[in-house]
Amino acid sequence: MSHANGLPASALGRAWATCRHARWPAPRAPKAAKRAASRAARAQRKAEACLQEARQAQQRSDFQHAAQKFEDAALVLQGAPGPSAAVCAAWADCAVCRLELQAPFEALVACEHGLRGPAGPEHWRCGMVSALALETLGLLSIAEERLGSAARLAREDREGMQAALEGLRRVRARSAQLAAGEPQALMEEIQRMGALLGDEEAGYWISCVGERSRSAEGQAELVQKGFLEEAHQCPAKPAEVARRASLVALRYRVNKKLQRCLSAAGLLLGVADQCVLPKAIRHPGATDLAGEETLAELKSRRLAVVDGAFPAEAVAQVQKELHALRSSKLLQNDTNDVCNPLQEAKYLPFAGGAAAMEFREKCPITVQVMQKLAGLAAILEDELGLSLAVPQSAMAACYPPKASYKMHLDSYFLQGCPDDIPRKVTVLLYCNHGWSSAVGGELRVWEPFDQGRGCGRKIEPLAGRMVVFMSEEIWHEVLESHGDRYALTLWIHDRQRAM
Ligand SMILES: O=C(O)CCC(=O)C(=O)O
Ligand SMILES: [Fe+2]
DSSP: OBOTTSSBHHHHHHHHHHHHHOOOOOOOOOOSOHHHHHHHHHHHHHHHHHHHHHHHHHHTTOHHHHHHHHHHHHHHHHHSSSOHHHHHHHHHHHHHHHHHTTOHHHHHHHHHHHTSSSOOTTHHHHHHHHHHHHHHHTOHHHHHHHHHHHHHHTTTOHHHHHHHHHHHHHHHHHHHHHHTTOHHHHHHHHHHHHHHHOHHHHHHHHHHHHHHHTSHHHHHHHHHTTSSOGGGOOTTOHHHHHHHHHHHHHHHHHHHHHHHHHHHTTSSSSSSOOEEOGGGGOOGGGGGTSOHHHHHHHHHHSEEEETTOSOHHHHHHHHHHHHHHHHTTOOBOOTTOTTOSSOEEEEEEOSSSHHHHHHHHHOHHHHHHHHHHHHHHHHHHHHHOOOEEEESEEEEEEEOTTOOEEEEOSOOGGGTOTTSOOEEEEEEEEOOTTOOTTTBOOEEEOSTTOOSOTTOEEEOOOTTOEEEEETTTOOEEEOOBSSOEEEEEEEEEEHHHHO
């Protein structure tokens, strides 16, 4: 018999059982001062009560209540001095309950909380449960990574190690079936991921892919968009192509949804940050960025290019700062992003607060530039009648050689993805001193809502050049970079959906 999420019931059951009944090392006695010790003892008692209630709820299969109580316990323990093993265990228990509730995104959020503390052997269980959740989401490559590290962490624990190794075998076998294009395995994954995304969003992607699979030109477009490998094009077998490409498209969107969930839980900066109203962050210099002509262009053509938006010295300094961030490995890529696996990026908080302090020291000019870019939002509201909200971070990105970004929209809200990130306006600033066509990485844009007929318009990523466009309307791509190509991107959100 197969479990609802497509895993054999027996394998899943065994893995969960291992997770649930695992024994943990008793917490070490806190060595801190007396006051801290009594605070810790109080927290311990409170957490104990929550844990007891959670376990009772779990026994009567009231997983909703159990998950809540395990979370309460984890939060109490997290806020008190004491060993991190107990915190991690409570989060793992919470995640197990959320898996029982068929809520894998929420389960992963719990695991990520648990994995935040200093790494220790107790992490294996959070790693294990998160791998199960990732498997349920169909994100098999990250599941495999997690299982690998869970197996290493469980060296001392035979049962735990066995569960991790069994998981590894299962995930690898599944990946192999999918890579071989086995129809049944592909259909199961597609159905499962479709259910996670909801009918509207899954329907949009599956029908887009299905339509394009029917012709050779359509299949070439799927290759261009990153959903089909060149070698898998086969105009004579449209259904096979549709299955493969649907899997890639849905996995891409599930990964995006996971990022939104993690971001909303405060575990990942960017994507779903807290927003502020444009008028709260007006910037006196922002009027230089958007003159009458620019605003008129944006209004009519939905895209405007502004050269020399910032002084050359400031842009050169931003480039230096981004280069330094990259050298200290602070920019990271996302191999699950099928459209753009090589880009190295980080969202930098540019407003006040502790998070921004670190970056104000590391890259002061970049933060100032971002603040001025964010000041654009108030002008766009006043002049274009938009209703906006501004996230408190912007993305710093480097496209190293070979990186490119396949054709995409920055928000698919108008395409039938009601939960997509509420991006309304995309603001880019290029920071490539001495750019030449040898560096590559041009931005290619099409007319509003045009999904790539003809060759579009190429925009060179010249130092100090700012490009502003409507995120839901302008399909665009970044052509292959041959050097290190730097840019800042601020996405301004639609207020109704953001706040
Ligand atoms: O850097 C660029 O030119 C565009 C990047 C982009 O399209 C994106 O990050 O969504
Ligand atoms: Fe984009």
